[in-house]
Amino acid sequence: MTTRVTLIAPAATPSLRRARFDDGDSLDGAGAAQARAAAGYVPAAGQVLSSPSTRCRETASALGLDAAATAELxxxxxxxxRGRALADVGGAEPAALARWLADPDAAPHGGTSVRELCERVARWLERCGQAGGRTVAVVEPEVVRAVAVHVLDVPGAAFWRLDVPPLTATEVTGRSGRWNLRLGHPLGNASAH
Structure with a gap:
């Protein structure tokens, strides 16, 4: 049974535009408008999900999706x-930031490691593969990265080498254990910047 999973990165927020770690802010006006403009380009799906963050829930709503917020995503x-600028963290804790970006097991911020995220997302994707059908999920860019790391079976250190622009769709097709990946194409006429 073939499974199709479309992962949609959320629209831009002030945190994203200022290179800050997400602090739960809402979409800005431009991001919301771009999501509304892309609403007709999202494929129909049997299952529609989102990351529980504000920006993913608001993007799903702007896209016209009735998405279930899913903690696993x-x-x-x-x-x-959280909420701090990347440059500020790099200035105050350069060794910790460098370790976090280089070591998938590191979590110097006290949160989760990249490896923990990748393992959680891989388990979710494999369950999707067993269920079959089409799933659309509006998810954080790091969830898209985790899916790519899993599908391509690359080392966790590759995680930060993957860019995921706002309002792009990444598609995974196949079944558990055998996936194909189509990376980040823009949704309709939505700007991918």
């Missing part, structure tokens, strides 16, 4: 770095 918990 939560992004990285960056602990005490």
């Amino acid at each position: 939560a992004g990285l918990d960056v602990g005490r770095w």
